[in-house]
Amino acid sequence: MDKTIGSLAEAVSEIGDGATVMIGGFGGSGAPIELIHALIDKGSKNLTVINNNAGNGRIGIAAMIDAGMVRKMICSFPKSSDPRAFTDKYLAGEIELELVPQGTLAERIRAGGAGIPAFYTPTAYGTELAEGKAIAEFDGRHYVQERWLKADFAIVKAHLGDTYGNLTYNKAGRNFNPLMCMAAARTIVQVSKIVKAGEIDPEHVVTPGIFVDRVVEVANPSQEEELIRAGVAYAAPESQGAQA
């Protein structure tokens, strides 16, 4: 078995129009910038994107939104240091938003990966984000029923990946990534280094390879924060001249 793949373009080649795509990361931490940009190059449209945020600046998810690829965002916090991409489209009524409390978002994704169609949480009880949802009382407290979240694809960033798809992460870059790996029909991972099966100590594997389909190496991945400080705006090659 070898889940490694040679190019970013090949890694995202199956993500077609209308797909639901989980994108890992919390802000820029753990964000698979190169996979996102490869998806922009592919130009898939009408996507539903699940991420904690909704992009920052003119790169990553914000650049997907700028490129008109995203029909709907499912996220907890669609704000950032430079939230223009999402804000402009949202206020113009050109993008749909499903706002989910952060812990509920994480648990919905976990549930999706774990085969649990719904669960009850105290989060959001009595607030506008619980409107229309089933409420139940357990041991004298009220809880909100939340449904699982699943996706056609997950694209995530990890640190080491072996040929079997076993993964480790870099520091807090872990965040949503292990959960999204579980919850998508196909999981595509960019890693800083591909190693042979056996080179990651099984005690150190965070995401077991059963949750991973494709692994592509990006040796020195970009960090969103550094791209934003450098004023980078990403656009697919054929339209870069127009955006410059």
Added chain:
Amino acid sequence: MTVNTREDIKLSNAQIAWRAAQDILDGAYVNLGIGFPEMVARYQPPGRQAIFHTENGILNFGEAPPAGEEDWDLINAGKKAVTLKPGAAFFHHADSFAMVRGGHLDVAILGALQVAQNGDLANWRVGSKGVPAVGGAMDLVHGAKQVSVITEHVTKNGDPKLVEKCTFPLTGVACITRVYTSHAVVDIKDGHFVLREKLADMTIEELQAMTGAKLHIEGSVADLVVPEL
């Protein structure tokens, strides 16, 4: 009638944060909300070390690194670069919020737009305009043994922030246990505000006049004493 909101004697944000920090015990697991609540970490009493949790998956993170030494995979919930202390741990987001909702945190401290006398909190949006963003606020109010608020006692316009019933959209219902303000320390108990401490240079009547719900008194009210910072 204009209420005298005693701007002349109010505590600074640093002083409010200092007062909240005095109640955090050695070894406590603590989540501080983004922004103002983060200041609480600066004022731990000598000899005590709390372990700070950030919902994006770190226990026991520390100060920001020097400029140029950031690892942008190592950030806090406010997306600021941080460092690690000995004994730190990483975990994914579902485990992180299990720590929150599962009752494993000792203290969570948040900011507030309004707090109601039954413990309802409004702190995530003012109305229905603009882009809504909730982050982890609705999760963080559930589970910690103490869920506290630090806040000015009144708004910039002089309106009470401690109220009978919140008028802004709620973050959580009956979730706040203690409020540290620019003028007082107030517990929430059995659906009431109970005044524990107030600035010495004001009367209970003055404090009541700038509070939107009845302040109950149980026994004595201590002076709220805070150092110059």
